[in-house]
Amino acid sequence: MPRDGSLNRERILDAAEGLVIENGYAATSLDHVLRAAGTSKGAFFHHFDSKLDLARALTERYVTADIANLHAALDATADVADPAARVVAFVRYFEDLGDEIMSAQSSCLYVAVLTERQLTDAGTGDLINNAVTAWRKEIAELLAEASTAGGLDLEDVDALADHIFVTFEGAFLLCRSTGVPAHMRAQLGVLRRLLASHLGVTEG
Known part of the structure; x- marks a missing residue:
């Protein structure tokens, strides 16, 4: 994985895109995204506010x-x-x-x-x-x-x-x-x- 974590960021975006398209934004929780992306809250907040x-x-x-x-x-x-x-x-x-x-x-x-x-x-x-x-x-x-x-x-x-x-x-x-x-x-x-x-x- 690149040191800048770009692959992890893309994995989060990929997971979020699929969930939002399928379920809507409001019904997609942060926990859903983290679970689908296989990552942690710390990693998430490293990339997104x-x-x-x-x-x-x-x-x-x-x-x-x-x-x-x-x-x-x-x-x-x-x-x-x-x-x-x-x-x-x-x-x-x-x-x-x-x-x-x-x-x-x-x-x-x-x-x-x-x-x-x-x-x-x-x-x-x-x-x-x-x-x-x-x-x-x-x-x-x-x-x-x-x-x-x-x-x-x-x-x-x-x-x-x-x-x-x-x-x-x-x-x-x-x-x-x-x-x-x-x-x-x-x-x-x-x-x-x-x-x-x-x-x-x-x-x-």
């Missing part, structure tokens, strides 16, 4: 990973020359990862955090809003490029970008409520086909 501080660090880490996933999809589709086809490829990128996404987590941390008033009042809501804004902005830019390049009539690019984003988040809710992880891939597949039809993209 309080349970609230843990929640903020957890949200910051999740937001960082979320935005990294967004950029990975943008990078992976950057060589798609046709802007409309790139929009479809962007959604397909996540569709292809649908099963992997759901095997890594059963739901979205954002939902668990935003339902807790004390967390949003403490600033975690602002962190999540920054991530949501980044997603909406990048998707809207993809759609705007498709509209300009193809002479398409996309009157409300921002609303369509939001629809794409909420499909991602809604799929998490559907998977969680039904207990069927395959809904993520299925819903993204439906979204991809609808976008391909709307944007005039012929898929091979």
